[in-house]
Amino acid sequence: MSLEQLKRDFDRDGYVVLRGFLSRDELEELRVRAAGCLSxxxxxxxxxxxxxxxxxxxxxxxxxxxxxKQAELISALLEAELEPASAGCFERIPGESSGIRPxxxxxxxxxxxxxxxxxxxxxxxxxxxxxxxxxxxxxxxPSVVGLEGFGTESEGAVAVEVEPGDATIHxxxxxxxxxxNRSERxxxxxxxxxxxASCEGDAATDNV
Ligand SMILES: O=C(O)CCC(=O)C(=O)O
Numbered sequence: 001m002s003l004e005q006l007k008r009d010f011d012r013d014g015y016v017v018l019r020g021f022l023s024r025d026e027l028e029e030l031r032v033r034a035a036g037c038l039s040x041x042x043x044x045x046x047x048x049x050x051x052x053x054x055x056x057x058x059x060x061x062x063x064x065x066x067x068x069k070q071a072e073l074i075s076a077l078l079e080a081e082l083e084p085a086s087a088g089c090f091e092r093i094p095g096e097s098s099g100i101r102p103x104x105x106x107x108x109x110x111x112x113x114x115x116x117x118x119x120x121x122x123x124x125x126x127x128x129x130x131x132x133x134x135x136x137x138x139x140x141x142p143s144v145v146g147l148e149g150f151g152t153e154s155e156g157a158v159a160v161e162v163e164p165g166d167a168t169i170h171x172x173x174x175x176x177x178x179x180x181n182r183s184e185r186x187x188x189x190x191x192x193x194x195x196x197a198s199c200e201g202d203a204a205t206d207n208v
Contacts, residue, residue: 003076010077014137014174017160021070021118021167031120033060034089034190041089047100049091054190061087065192070116074169078114080196085113091188092128092181099128099179102150104136105172105193107143112196113172120188124161127183130168130176133157137171150175 001009010016022030037058041051055062065071065084075082092099105115123129134156141147151157160168170176172195181187 003073006073007077010169010171013132013134015132015134015160015168015170015176016077017162018167018169019163020165022165024165027120027165030118030190033058034120034188037061038089038091049093049096050100051089051091052086054087054089068116068192070118070167070169070192071194074114074116074194077169078112078194078196080112080198083195083197085193085195088191088193089188090117090178090191091186092123092178094127094181094184094186096180099181100177101146102133102175102177103145103147104141104143104175105170110195111173112198113194114169115172115194116167116169116192118167118190118192119162119164120190121186122161122163123187123189125159125179126181127185127187128178128181129162129187130160130178131157132160132168132170133175136175137173139173141173141175147175150177152179 006016037054038051040057043051055065065087071082071084105113117130131152133150133154152159162168
């Protein structure tokens with residue numbers, strides 16, 4: 001798909017899906033690097049499947065955050081210089097009882113940014129794929145986890161089923177969530193989060 005088409009879709013829906021974003025070798029390297037970090041990382045009680053700041057654990061992730069191929073693409077989609085924020089791992093743990101409730105990634109008045117979410121495993125409805133709600137990046141929603149009124153039946157809600165090496169990019173204002181992993185299969189993804197460099201505390205300049 002051309003960059004123009006991707007940008008049209010991103011502006012209209014608030015996310016895009018990039019099939020086959022990573023080559024087999026790139027995916028393998030990402031898996032090995034992620035496994036190395038996860039063995040060292042501390043987990044929170046509330047979200048045991050989430051490990052933030054991979055870039056603080058392994059400089060390889062800092063380099064990817066700064067220069068990985070998702071960075072150039074996100075810069076083009078947001079039409080902005082980027083301020084790389086963090087790399088993380090999101091795992092839906094087999095047999096867990098809950099996922100991550102509907103939320104946006106924007107924080108307070110800091111609204112312009114985007115996340116690349118790269119699948120290490122197949123993700124589907126059974127093992128906790130991402131859900132997006134199309135067009136919600138145009139709403140002015142609060143930065144809370146557990147946004148009221150959003151769910152799989154919402155108008156515009158889409159389950160994004162992907163294969164290993166596929167990626168999605170979502171606007172920091174797009175509502176998204178994942179359900180519990182009801183399967184016995186793993187579901188890991190690596191994320192790279194960016195702010196648009198010009199956006200600090202300046203919601204008035206937001207043009208998304
Ligand atoms: O991967 C998931 O389960 C949720 C990801 C997410 O909430 C995010 O990237 O902000």
